[in-house]
Amino acid sequence: MDTIEFEPTSYHVKKSADGPCLSIENFNLWYGESQALYDCNMEIQKGQVTALIGPSGCGKSTLLRCLNRMNDLVDGLRIDGRITVDGFDIYGKGVDVIALRKRMGMVFQKPNPFAMSIYDNITYPLRVDGVTKKSILDETVERALQQAALWKEVKDRLQESALGLSGGQQQRLCIARAVASDPEVLLMDEPCSALDPIATARIEELIEELKGTYSIVMVTHSMAQAARVSDNTAFMYLGRLIEFGDTETIFTNPKKSRTNDYVTGRFG
Amino acid sequence: MTSLNEQMPPASGAAGAAGVAAKDAVKRRRVRRFSADLSAAGEPALWGFGGALALGIILIAGFLMMVLYNGATTFWPKPIDRIELSDGSVIAGVERRGTIFRPDLPRLDPEIRAEVEANDGFAYRTLYQTANFDLYGDDFQWVADFETESVSQPDDFYYFERQTWGVFVGRIAGMQIAGQSMDYDPTVFAREQRAARARFNEIRQIERNEIGRLNHLIERERLNQRRALLRQGEEAAAPEIAASQERIAELQAEFQVLQARVNEIRALDQSYRVTLEEVGGRSIEPEISQIVRFFPANTIGFTDKLGIYFSRWWEFVSTEPREANTQGGVLPAIFGTVAMTLLMVVFVAPFGVITALYLREYAKQGRITSIVRISVNNLAGVPSIVYGVFGLGFFAYTMGGTIDQLFYPESLPNPTFGKGGILWASLTLALLTVPVVIVATEEALAAVPRSMREGSLACGASKWQTIRYVVLPKALPGIMTGMILAMARGAGEVAPLMLVGVVKLAPALPIDGFYPFIHLDRSFMHLGFHIFDVGFQSRNSEAGKPMVFVTTLLLLSLIVAMNATAIIVRNRLKRKYATGQF
Numbered sequence: 125m126d127t128i129e130f131e132p133t134s135y136h137v138k139k140s141a142d143g144p145c146l147s148i149e150n151f152n153l154w155y156g157e158s159q160a161l162y163d164c165n166m167e168i169q170k171g172q173v174t175a176l177i178g179p180s181g182c183g184k185s186t187l188l189r190c191l192n193r194m195n196d197l198v199d200g201l202r203i204d205g206r207i208t209v210d211g212f213d214i215y216g217k218g219v220d221v222i223a224l225r226k227r228m229g230m231v232f233q234k235p236n237p238f239a240m241s242i243y244d245n246i247t248y249p250l251r252v253d254g255v256t257k258k259s260i261l262d263e264t265v266e267r268a269l270q271q272a273a274l275w276k277e278v279k280d281r282l283q284e285s286a287l288g289l290s291g292g293q294q295q296r297l298c299i300a301r302a303v304a305s306d307p308e309v310l311l312m313d314e315p316c317s318a319l320d321p322i323a324t325a326r327i328e329e330l331i332e333e334l335k336g337t338y339s340i341v342m343v344t345h346s347m348a349q350a351a352r353v354s355d356n357t358a359f360m361y362l363g364r365l366i367e368f369g370d371t372e373t374i375f376t377n378p379k380k381s382r383t384n385d386y387v388t389g390r391f392g
Numbered sequence: 393m394t395s396l397n398e399q400m401p402p403a404s405g406a407a408g409a410a411g412v413a414a415k416d417a418v419k420r421r422r423v424r425r426f427s428a429d430l431s432a433a434g435e436p437a438l439w440g441f442g443g444a445l446a447l448g449i450i451l452i453a454g455f456l457m458m459v460l461y462n463g464a465t466t467f468w469p470k471p472i473d474r475i476e477l478s479d480g481s482v483i484a485g486v487e488r489r490g491t492i493f494r495p496d497l498p499r500l501d502p503e504i505r506a507e508v509e510a511n512d513g514f515a516y517r518t519l520y521q522t523a524n525f526d527l528y529g530d531d532f533q534w535v536a537d538f539e540t541e542s543v544s545q546p547d548d549f550y551y552f553e554r555q556t557w558g559v560f561v562g563r564i565a566g567m568q569i570a571g572q573s574m575d576y577d578p579t580v581f582a583r584e585q586r587a588a589r590a591r592f593n594e595i596r597q598i599e600r601n602e603i604g605r606l607n608h609l610i611e612r613e614r615l616n617q618r619r620a621l622l623r624q625g626e627e628a629a630a631p632e633i634a635a636s637q638e639r640i641a642e643l644q645a646e647f648q649v650l651q652a653r654v655n656e657i658r659a660l661d662q663s664y665r666v667t668l669e670e671v672g673g674r675s676i677e678p679e680i681s682q683i684v685r686f687f688p689a690n691t692i693g694f695t696d697k698l699g700i701y702f703s704r705w706w707e708f709v710s711t712e713p714r715e716a717n718t719q720g721g722v723l724p725a726i727f728g729t730v731a732m733t734l735l736m737v738v739f740v741a742p743f744g745v746i747t748a749l750y751l752r753e754y755a756k757q758g759r760i761t762s763i764v765r766i767s768v769n770n771l772a773g774v775p776s777i778v779y780g781v782f783g784l785g786f787f788a789y790t791m792g793g794t795i796d797q798l799f800y801p802e803s804l805p806n807p808t809f810g811k812g813g814i815l816w817a818s819l820t821l822a823l824l825t826v827p828v829v830i831v832a833t834e835e836a837l838a839a840v841p842r843s844m845r846e847g848s849l850a851c852g853a854s855k856w857q858t859i860r861y862v863v864l865p866k867a868l869p870g871i872m873t874g875m876i877l878a879m880a881r882g883a884g885e886v887a888p889l890m891l892v893g894v895v896k897l898a899p900a901l902p903i904d905g906f907y908p909f910i911h912l913d914r915s916f917m918h919l920g921f922h923i924f925d926v927g928f929q930s931r932n933s934e935a936g937k938p939m940v941f942v943t944t945l946l947l948l949s950l951i952v953a954m955n956a957t958a959i960i961v962r963n964r965l966k967r968k969y970a971t972g973q974f
Contacts, residue, residue, distance in 0.1 A: 302850070
């Protein structure tokens with residue numbers, strides 16, 4: 125039984141500058157009888173932003189949610205192929221899903237802060253991990269909030285309910301919560317779809333700042349957003365990964381005609 | 393609605409091309425037909441729904457008003473009427489209620505008969521509480537209007553509430569203070585009555601607390617002897633039994649001292665008496681200590697009436713019943729109801745919530761879980777008496793019987809847990825109300841958004857941590873709502889309790905000063921059963937009737953109070969978890 129040995133989340137810092145941190149190999153996925161992903165192959169580079177684009181129902185969210193095994197909650201799910209983190213198969217036998225998720229922060233489509241104080245929201249990943257030392261928690265809250273560019277706005281009301289924040293602030297709080305355990309990869313599932321343009325711009329700035337520290341995989345509906353913030357872009361269609369490459373190539377000189385049709389707005 | 397439809401044709405006409413007149417006409421006709429169709433507009437249905445709601449509200453409001461009015465007025469002091477009847481006799485009593493009836497015509501005087509016949513054979517009669525049960529053998533008397541010669545309200549009539557024999561209505565003819573006969577003097581009598589009541593309460597206090605404690609200790613020694621005998625055999629236990637006998641002898645000496653003191657007070661009490669004379673001239677001479685409360689019903693002022701009103705309420709909620717529950721208070725019943733309900737919540741809350749958690753969060757959703765779910769829902773519809781039978785058979789006889797054999801063999805054949813008791817009653821009610829809690833909890837859990845759970849899981853929380861820190865706090869107000877519903881149902885349930893532990897008159901409360909302080913094996917009194925017993929099972933249901941309303945009012949207020957408390961707690965929790973700590 126090969127268990128992935130993760131270092132304690134609060135201490136691991138060593139992140140080499142380049143090379144793939146996540147690779148998806150011949151990945152297929154079925155929801156019951158219907159196949160949702162066909163034979164996907166992709167490598168996600170360390171410290172870069174990778175965008176997944178494609179029309180609705182093409183499987184980009186499904187693929188994203190496979191990366192931290194959130195799809196385990198779905199009944200009747202079946203997979204085939206490999207997803208590896210630093211060479212370990214995350215769907216392999218004996219994998220500690222909880223440890224995996226601690227390595228992969230996730231931000232959802234709609235802001236989902238818990239009904240707790242701002243402070244408790246951010247320390248949640250640490251507290252479920254058993255960290256109780258006040259100094260570590262305080263330090264983490266400040267670092268995470270600063271990384272999420274929220275520190276200045278909320279530093280005086282950390283003990284107030286997180287539900288009192290605006291939508292954009294809540295989403296940044298969720299980003300702060302995702303980076304609190306200092307993960308390696310940030311998974312973002314359409315992080316701006318519930319936000320107005322100004323809040324969206326702030327989140328995009330934030331993504332710009334966070335890359336380098338974290339490898340970011342984001343699903344987006346907006347091609348403009350993908351073009352603005354991502355280094356690499358994957359275009360998916362009907363469960364297949366049509367094309368994957370650096371963003372500039374995908375948007376200006378795609379190899380496949382279908383990609384060209386989509387990015388130029390001919391369909392989708 | 394109609395006006396909107398009427399506006400439509402011109403609007404559509406303006407929008408449509410002016411040249412297409414025929415098409416326009418067709419459109420206009422269709423719109424007009426629609427607006428004319430009453431059933432399509434749904435108006436009659438609306439009236440029906442509104443009417444049904446109004447009817448329901450009127451019925452409930454009417455019921456509550458009736459209980460409130462009758463309950464609130466019962467303790468108000470009423471005047472005493474002195475009625476001279478046409479046959480020459482005289483009665484005195486408090487008017488209770490009036491009704492029309494059909495007198496037995498052939499037995500009436502020709503003159504009265506003509507009058508009654510003119511009235512279609514009906515006459516009016518009034519029920520008087522003549523009281524004085526010890527002299528008359530009845531508390532009430534019907535008096536027809538045509539028998540009544542005159543009605544007056546003499547100033548010297550008093551209303552006495554007595555410790556035994558119920559109410560006495562009549563005059564005070566004289567009194568005997570410390571053996572000395574003397575004329576009635578209101579100040580002296582009022583003072584002596586208070587002193588006599590103090591003596592009475594002292595006797596009670598000694599008998600109940602001190603002698604009660606001795607009895608308890610003696611009984612324990614006796615049980616210890618039996619236990620030693622059962623466990624060690626006759627010879628081995630002999631020294632222990634001898635020591636125990638010695639202790640019993642000591643206790644009995646103590647008992648003798650107390651008994652002597654009680655007898656002394658009783659002897660003193662005998663020399664303080666009052667002579668009461670009923671309207672017909674017969675008199676009785678009870679001890680003054682027998683008079684619980686007295687007042688000159690026809691001359692008493694408003695302030696004094698108010699005082700009596702509140703003192704009666706206080707007596708009602710703070711003392712024990714007397715006179716077969718038709719007089720006195722209901723404190724043991726209030727205590728029993730609250731204790732049983734709270735105990736039920738203690739059982740039902742964890743059981744229901746854990747079951748629902750498993751069913752909703754852990755069990756694989758499929759055919760078996762839906763069968764379980766349907767069964768749980770159906771359990772809520774089982775008649776409560778069935779639960780009572782189950783509770784008696786399973787809890788009291790089977791479980792209780794086994795407990796008795798294992799832990800209380802010394803008191804057999806007297807059962808300890810092997811009979812109805814507050815523990816078995818609250819377990820039975822917990823079983824009865826657990827479906828309500830399960831259903832409410834399941835709904836509350838299902839209402840927690842998936843995004844919350846995913847957010848928690850994505851943070852690296854385990855499933856249990858997610859449930860514990862995110863799902864349960866979010867679902868807690870909904871769970872509390874289920875608990876409140878269960879509590880309301882449980883507190884008002886009577887039928888199953890009659891089988892598993894409720895009694896007409898409990899000798900002791902389930903909680904007292906004797907080790908182990910909480911006696912879950914004891915039977916208890918319950919307000920719901922009290923209503924049934926006082927109103928419909930007592931020797932004199934007319935006397936108990938006002939108590940039915942007062943007790944109903946009290947039970948309703950108690951349930952409202954318990955629910956209000958639970959709702960306040962729920963709202964507090966809601967606020968607390970909105971800002972939430974671990």
